[in-house]
Amino acid sequence: MYSDRECSADPSRRPADDVRRRVVEAASDTRFPMRSAGRSHLDVHLSLLQDRLPVYVRTMEEILGNAGRADVHKNLVLIAQATIDFYEALLPSKASVLADPAQLVQYREMMRSRGIGQQQAEKAVACYLNRERELGRLGARVDVLAAARTLLNGCLGYAFNRLLMGREDQPSPEEYADGLVGGLRLNS
Template identity: 35%
Template structure:
């Protein structure tokens, strides 16, 4: 992927962004995949809190590097092609989270009316948004990282409704 996107000059913003992704993405994905070991254990919301915190931190790291890397439409198109070719699209993040939620749903620990795929996308979107606000407005522009993670997970409203 790095070769297909390199700018004419080594060390450019795309190289920096790709290096950051190579460093941070495996850890972020391991957190998402580790959820499979939490199925049926503890509280679903408590299992998701560290995921939301890590997601916010991940997006704070990578968004700041992404902006300068995509100042050229040509670079953006090449990046999209590389993502498509390597299979590292959005489903890379949402699939393990949705699988966890679906498994918890089968155990009755997530409500039957919850859409695991949509909920996974919403959790990721909440993390991304919180990171975006911090990057552009500042750390003090909203709730703390922990409070944001709690809000994101709580507002997914995953718990089954008591009859």
């Protein structure tokens, strides 16, 4: 079970305040030279990440701070919608990085060395769910980390499919998020 030990953090520390700095540092790290002729796919992706990640983190902090106050289902739908928006903004540039093995290796190293990645979002959502469970608003046997991973990866898959197949045959983000959260079975 996920516990307070995994969720303990300095309450004065605001991840959103720190995220942009870490992305800027990653982009300017001289250990990872970018292409000299024009902007690389990685440059473009890091620029987008620098712009979108702090907004996403701030939005997540606001929603996740509602433990015990707002409806759990509604909070998770808002998290899902924010995550879908984030991935839809970044996936096109990330796909270009994924297609270039050298840039992909650079990207992985930059992200790892700065502690940036989906695992932070998974932990944040798991900690939120853990607080809700402790307040008796979730079932005692809910695996909060598995629920967080299911939610966030479901959003990633949805965003990918909307980009790949178009929006016409996909449910709206709101409808998808509501169905995804409903399928988490958080009362077991």
